[in-house]
Amino acid sequence: MKLFQTLLNRRRFLQSSAAVGASAGAVTAGITGLTGLTLVEQARAQTPRGETVVTKNVCAQCPARCGIDVYTTDGSVHAIYGDTGNPIANGKLCPKGHLGSYFLYDPDRFKGPMKRTNPNKGRDEDPGFVPISWDEALDTVAERLNDLRRRGESHRFSMFYGRGWGASDAGMQGTFGQLYGTPNAAIGHSSMCADGSKKAKHATDGNNSYNSYDYRNTNYLLIIGASFLEAFRPYNNVMQMWGHMRSKSPKTRVTTVDVRMNPTMAASDRALYIKPGTDGAFALAIAHVILTEGLWDRDFVGDFTNPNLQFVAGRRVSPSVFNEKWVHGLADWWNEEVKDRTPEWAESVTSIKAADIRRTAVEFGSTRPAVALFERGATGHSNGTYNGMAIHSLNALVGSLFAEGGLGYQMGPSYGSLPADADDYLDDYARNGAWREQPRIDMKGTERWPMVGNMMQECAPNHLAGDPYKLDTAMFFYTNPIWSAPNPQVWEEALKDVFVIDTSPFPGETAMYADIVLPDSTYLERLQDIPTYPFEGWPMAALRVPAVEPIHDTKMYGDVIIELGKRIEGPTADYYRELDNIENVVRHLAAGFADDPGDNGVNDFETWREKGVWYKKPYQWRQIRGEFYEWDGQRYARQMSEEEVQQQLLKTPSGKFEFRSGYLEEHADYIEREMGIPRARAGLVQWVEPVHTGGDGDLHFVTPKTPLHAEGRGANIPHNIAIHQPIVGGRNTVYLEVHPQTAKERGIRNGDRVRITSDLGSIEAECRYVASHRADTLVLPFEYGHWAQGRWAKDRGPGNSSEITANVSDPISGLASYYTGKVRLERA
């Protein structure tokens, strides 16, 4: 076929005829070739285009929430660019954003609701899906739920969510559970995401949240285990800020600490390789130098009563000689922990040279404003919360909390009320039914996991053990733990006897276990609100406006919940009849903007739809030289009292930044029991040895996200696959990145197939030599190894790294320790 085409073209070449309509204009001197060779009837020139419509939407390929302009001509979406009017996107996008059209036109999408006909479930079982109507699908699910409720077993229905967007999808799960009667209505994926960083901040400054950052005015960045130029959110904006920081005056200086070579390390002024799981030791040594060199911010931290006093390594100070300003427990922290955390000590733990630690500390401590930031590289370990607390403490020492060029937290949007108040629709069962005595299936908030936000990874093992009980029915929204959870093999077993409802538009692994599929519309087809993730602090909410009507028989998830709710017995149905549909919900949210118009003039649903985003600058609070001020409409002029600061900003028991955490001390018995830390020390920001998982392997195993990791969909997008791992030439697969010395010791040549083994089992991959990595650390970017997900994803690339990752979590945050495994490596 191809040969035939080529011959045709050769013939076309020989059939010389006059050029028509082609203004070739080859002017370069010295050309002696033939001219004007073309066939009249085949010559194609410029074609007229139809009318192009641009709609506002929000990208859905990572949590960043970049506003996008979607270009549609003659009913087809053909381009996506960043929305110039969206403060996160500013007209820009990351590499994933442009590929969004693939989500809409994915040939493997579900075309409508379906039910399973094969009762057997497993990787190799064809579900035998047959199409059904939406009415049949919703009636089937509602009947099942009503039946559970009649039997007093409504707690055995759970709703799982991963990437929730706002009040109009995952935000509805909690209310549904309250009305229907299950504690399991909103089991989020945060414990398999990044709860470690939230908990580290909760424990030190009282905010259980990611930070907002003022990169524009930062002069020093200390980046620890965050993949800043690959996956730190909001990635697109982070790169915009990188361009600014690296070309402004003065140029922002950057030190990056990571376990592997990556673009952030390569682009920084200083790259420090650290032994996995030891980030806290590095941060404590930085703190040690800041204190011994006298570099801390006196306005924020406070000072010695006598100017002749100082912190001397190994020597205690009396708490009475230090006047603390906005911190709590500094002298105690020094005496019990930091005084011995010298750079030399840290070198022995982290493998980073003491001289490099000292240089970094002096730079960080003497450049204002400075920010220390971190993510899962530091927190994906048993000691993750303590690692994070140690790093976050550096922000307190240099006074960057709530400061210009520092970091803060995120304010929420001025939404209007929903059409109805769920509290008015609770029946006696919802208020007092037996379900209220039941714990969540993941045991969140019980003695087993007292401090966590969610514990999704525990649900499958708990169901299998029947402890606390067996699930009956589970609905999944934007999450796929049967593939992505640590040790997902357990989920494959657990979901066999659970009635599974999947809502993904795509044929993922969860769908292969589904008894019913209620396919969501893709993001380019949905209307929904999108409040921002922590960004720059001031409130913002974007809106997804459908670029096209759903091209298949799909229904936006929020509308599925409403339609399901209308079918639940009792007053629940009345509540959902009041909501009516998602557009009505979104219109009610938008009504709140009438009294608080956005900076871009958005004050109702129509203007929100037109502009795509409502936002209102500035951030309400700022710390200036150790005093807190509130914005008075003109400037940061109204000074706040200590009580106000505690209420609004430093929400700890002491109202200060706590080097001795009151929150952790409340759970001292648990911490002593689970981590072996004496209860008297539980609250201290401290070094704790990581407990690695995986058995007796001699190599660390890390599975970072690349810039193209599109949340479960990257593996089924050919243009994504083609450039997924460019740094080592991964252009059709993902290679295992191995230091050549490590490989050669095992007789492994560049390009060999290798086997990676933990105590859970083995996966295979293709080896690629990368001399810039640590010899003790294997790197396998997380993307492939799917046994479903579509024609391109299925069976592509190396095995699924989750399958050799133990289900072990940080006892404090509950964050699954994805980056702490030890493995063995051999030729396959």
Add this chain to the structure above:
Amino acid sequence: MAKWGMVIDLDKCTGCQACTTACSMENNTLPGESWQDVLFYNAGEYPSAQMKWLPRPCMQCENPSCVHVCPTRATYKDPDAGGIVFVDWNKCIGCKYCMIACPYGVRFYADEKPLIEPDIRETFPSDNGQLWSPPYQNPEEDWRRGIGIQPPGVVSKCTFCYHKVRLAPEGVADLDEDNPEVKEYVPACVRTCAPKARYFGDLDNPESQVNQLIGDKHGVRLKDHTGNRPQVYYLGAGAGVPAFTPADREHDA
């Protein structure tokens, strides 16, 4: 008429490849047919290794070797279109001489075994003489300039998004995506570049920002010894083609 030029600041580039995907979707190239690729180079060993990257569009050379060798004059440089080098798909016979002659490796022949299986051309087949017809095809098409989706058997390349650039107001010095008046005329790779590592403007206009940057930051052209004289300039420490061996070969036993 302007002479369009691009400036790429390697000190700001983060190697994210948004330029690559923006180009792919704007121009409907096939997977692997990356008119705008980013090449990575590794050198040295832990703990003092380095990694560099080089975004690589067509250089739109002033003296393009591809044009010199084309036997059908399918490839040509158009001074009336900003000095952009085009391939006329009505004339190209797919002989690939231009691909060999190009010192920068920025010409593509996509009518062969696909990089990614299953072949997306079979998923989205064409019935109108194109290689394939994705549902998200850009409606812009001009085969005389290699714009649109190519027929089988021809060479394709970056056009500086001429279908956008051609609409720019006469006499404009720079096509800066931050200027709402012109953002729709900016090449896709420049428009989307998050760290603003790319600039696009008139090299014939001494007032343009691109000329200012080339002057202030000592812009260099790649492989200048070939005499091709690119209209793409690079800025930043170490701007140029790294002399490293590709990562996958360096440590071959």
